[in-house]
Amino acid sequence: MATPALATYHLMAWDELPDVPVYMEQLLELVNDALAPLGSTVTKTMVNSYVKQHFFSRPTGRRYTRNHVVAVLVVSILKLDFSLPVISQAILQIRDSRQIEPRYEQFRQAFEQALREHPLTIATNDPLTHAIQLAAQTVAAHLLTNQVLTDLAQA
Known part of the structure; x- marks a missing residue:
């Protein structure tokens, strides 16, 4: 059974994410607040590394969009169990599909459900x-x- 914090964990829905670009400090605060119950944190160095590894595009004018926030959230969660090359495959598939919002919502819902309803027999x-x-x-x-x-x- 999931711990109480995980059983009630809520990953921000697409519509709950900022709809205006944010600066690095705001991105880090937003993502780290969301990841705190999972015991994970993100640093500026990590975000810059994700850009260099082409997990997402460079920010425009040092401001990060909703797509950037989603990418940092998803990569950070997946890093808990998967290697960066595997994560890269997944991110590229999502990016190439040009369906970031619905794919993020699928991930968010599946992740929350998995935390609540482990299919253990x-x-x-x-x-x-x-x-x-x-x-x-x-x-x-x-x-x-x-x-x-x-x-x-x-x-």
Whole structure:
């Protein structure tokens, strides 16, 4: 069972994100506030690295759009379990689809649902058994995701 903070975690919906460009400090505050319950933080160096790795385009006039905020949020969450090359494959697929808003909403909803409704079939009060089940589920989901991304890249 997810911890209470995770069971009620809310990742900002598209319409809750700023609709005007923000400066780096504002982006960091916004993203770090959103990621705090996940135990993750983002630095200016990390954001600059994401730009250099082409996860998203350079900001215009040192201001970041809603698409930039979404990219930093998603990359930061995915980094909790996936390598940057795998994340890059996913980000490029989304960027190339030119459907950033609906794809972000799909990710947000799936992520929140996964935190609330783990599809584990064996219920237990033993924390170690629960941890083992979650670890197995994470690795399985990771492997399946890698396979789907590999298949997409080869298509």
